Amino acid sequence: MAHPAVVPVLTIDGPSGSGKGTISRLVAEKLGWRLLDSGALYRAIGYAAGAEGIDLSDVDAVTRCAQTIRIRFVASHDGGETHVIVNGHDATDELRTETAGAAASAIAVIPSVRQALVDLQLSFRKAPGLVADGRDMGTVIFPDAAHKVFLTASASERAKRRYKQLKDKGLSVTLAGLLREIEARDERDASRAVAPLKPAEGAVLVDTTGMPIDEVVAKVFAVVRP
Structure with a gap:
């Protein structure tokens, strides 16, 4: 079995709605590598905490939740999004809402929640390789990754994508509301003291605004297999 340190990793970081989830899944399939949706881990903890009636401001209780949570990723049979099983419940749809975000x-x-998830995230690094999708994959979790990408897109484009995604799920949302939430989240993620959102050193920047999915996949795939 290959030592984790020699297993290749492609990190794909970027803000909410930049296309990380879709692109990471498609590139992982194209490479035949494993997939880590790190954002789903944090959403899962938020979901589990809510299900247990935990106040998110209660640091100790949220940390305990992070340390005991059971999360599984199950590939979809129809090639669609990966299902996320949280403490035995398929929480895929709940995790994609802006509330979960x-x-x-x-x-x-x-910090204690992030630390609790570090070992879990590192455990996904197994042969033949890993595509890690998140906000600090290239800067904090896999700083030694040989391949790093930072996806971005305009806030208005990301709001439109999220709006279509949530409306397709039958959820009641407004474009203006989503744009406000995305802009507020961008500010919060970029200015936080712990692992702020930023491109990793040496990351290839890809602006997906107005770019077809297959073109984005080709650009990201070329980072690993030029």
Whole structure:
């Protein structure tokens, strides 16, 4: 079995709505590598904490939740999004709401929660390789990764994408509300003291605004296989 340190990693970081989830899944499939959706881990903790009635400002209780949570990623049979099983419940749809995103952003600033998830995230590094999607994959979790990408897009474009995604799920949202939430989250994520959102050193920047998905996949894939 390959030592984790020699297993190749492609980190794909970027703000909410930049396309990280879709692009990471498609690139992982194209490479035949494992996938880590780190954002889902934080959303899962927020979801689990809510299900247990935990106040997100209660650092000790949220940390205990992070230390005991059971999370599984299950590939979809139809090639769609990966299902996330949290403490035995398929929470995939709940984790994609802006409420879950806001909860994830709020608890991501808690150092003890981040530490609890470090070992879990590192455990995904297994042969033949790993595509790690998140906000600090290239800067904090896998700083030694050989391949790093930072995806971005305009806030208005990201709001439109999220709006379509949530409306397709039958959720009641407004474009203006999503834009406000995304801009507020960008500010919060970029200015936080712990692992602020920023491109990793040496990361290839890809602006996905107005770019078709297949073109983005080709650009990211070329980072690993030129």
